[in-house]
Amino acid sequence: MEKRTLGPSGIQLSVLGLGCWSFGGQEGDYWGAHDDRDDAAIIAQALENGVNYFDTAEGYNDGRSEAALGRALAGLRAEAIIGTKISPQNTEPAALRQHCEASLRRLGVDTIDIYMVHWPITDYPVADAFATLADLRAEGKIRAIGVSNFGPTQLAEALATGVPIEVNQLGYGLLNRIIEFEILPVCRQHGIGVAAYMPLMQGLLTGRWRSADEIPLTRRRTRHFSSDRPGTRHGEPGAEAEVFAAIDGIARLAEAQGMPMADMALAWAAAQPGVTTVIVGTRTLAQLDESLAGIGRTLAPDVLAELDRLTQPVKAKLGSNADLWQSGANSRIR
Numbered sequence: 461m462e463k464r465t466l467g468p469s470g471i472q473l474s475v476l477g478l479g480c481w482s483f484g485g486q487e488g489d490y491w492g493a494h495d496d497r498d499d500a501a502i503i504a505q506a507l508e509n510g511v512n513y514f515d516t517a518e519g520y521n522d523g524r525s526e527a528a529l530g531r532a533l534a535g536l537r538a539e540a541i542i543g544t545k546i547s548p549q550n551t552e553p554a555a556l557r558q559h560c561e562a563s564l565r566r567l568g569v570d571t572i573d574i575y576m577v578h579w580p581i582t583d584y585p586v587a588d589a590f591a592t593l594a595d596l597r598a599e600g601k602i603r604a605i606g607v608s609n610f611g612p613t614q615l616a617e618a619l620a621t622g623v624p625i626e627v628n629q630l631g632y633g634l635l636n637r638i639i640e641f642e643i644l645p646v647c648r649q650h651g652i653g654v655a656a657y658m659p660l661m662q663g664l665l666t667g668r669w670r671s672a673d674e675i676p677l678t679r680r681r682t683r684h685f686s687s688d689r690p691g692t693r694h695g696e697p698g699a700e701a702e703v704f705a706a707i708d709g710i711a712r713l714a715e716a717q718g719m720p721m722a723d724m725a726l727a728w729a730a731a732q733p734g735v736t737t738v739i740v741g742t743r744t745l746a747q748l749d750e751s752l753a754g755i756g757r758t759l760a761p762d763v764l765a766e767l768d769r770l771t772q773p774v775k776a777k778l779g780s781n782a783d784l785w786q787s788g789a790n791s792r793i794r
């Protein structure tokens with residue numbers, strides 16, 4: 461498995477990362493109930509196949525994702541790179557420290573490899589939060605500092621604190637190329653690695669749904685879908701026609717190339733300059749196997765060009781607002 465290096469910490473991440481949002485899940489959580497035995501088996505198989513990056517957050521299933529990851533990694537810690545995230549409402553310095561300690565306890569580790577601010581900070585001084593993160597790094601509680609869902613202005617603010625930002629975790633995939641407008645170039649310019657999340661657009665890029673009506677309610681709240689759909693908050697018309705035209709085109713191209721659509725989507729994400737790791741939400745061993753196969757594929761230049769052409773209309777319709785759930789006026793990403 462190819463490894464790619466982050467900034468000053470020199471941490472090497474496998475190009476396929478394991479998204480652990482579903483871990484520790486119970487009935488009623490976003491991804492539903494998840495058995496500890498499944499988590500342990502997925503993690504063992506991932507490590508065996510060279511996946512070293514495991515992504516979680518204090519906010520996933522009320523901390524149960526971190527705890528499940530910690531249990532599954534018991535005895536395997538040395539091989540793993542753990543990334544977790546602090547919620548922005550917990551970034552007041554004293555709270556940040558407490559929440560970092562709580563994540564360490566749940567994960568059962570002395571050091572978090574990559575500690576990210578999950579969404580931009582709105583309620584507290586950014587400089588204080590990053591100074592606290594730098595202190596935690598100096599104390600050995602975290603190894604690298606990162607952010608997630610930060611736009612150009614928010615990145616500039618964070619960088620102005622002088623604290624090195626090693627990674628920005630961002631939604632990125634064939635159906636969500638918004639970061640290409642502004643954020644990705646800024647990350648490349650500053651040597652900030654990009655951890656691409658939702659590369660399969662939560663299953664859309666597996667081709668299993670051919671119309672919006674078939675998609676589970678929670679997964680059709682993004683700006684891809686019309687605001688007439690229940691649970692949406694963006695108030696926009698969406699891009700449903702463009703999305704399903706792109707899916708049809710990608711499915712045909714994948715078939716012609718003799719590979720599953722999900723493989724093509726993962727290989728595309730891994731091929732984008734600036735991407736350090738592609739984080740896939742994995743709920744079963746079969747999905748992990750499939751993703752391992754996909755990430756190992758190389759797409760020819762003409763295939764990459766065709767995928768660019770097929771997904772341009774979705775990119776154009778979604779525009780440069782990188783918040784998939786909110787309108788431009790209410791965007792949390794600036």
Ligand SMILES: NC(=O)c1ccc[n+]([C@@H]2O[C@H](COP(=O)([O-])OP(=O)(O)OC[C@H]3O[C@@H](n4cnc5c(N)ncnc54)[C@H](OP(=O)(O)O)[C@@H]3O)[C@@H](O)[C@H]2O)c1
Pocket residue numbers: 478479480481482515516578608609629630656657658659660661662663666722739740741742743746747748750751
């Ligand atoms: N920083 C942030 O704000 C943020 C936001 C979202 C996600 N993330 C991170 O990114 C990770 C990935 O995002 P995500 O899970 O939301 O989206 P995703 O990776 O695009 O989609 C995951 C879903 O796709 C399906 N799937 C996965 N692998 C497959 C395969 N090989 N073949 C067919 N279907 C497959 C599964 O759906 P089924 O379970 O229905 O089969 C799985 O639950 C998360 O676990 C989390 O760590 C971060």
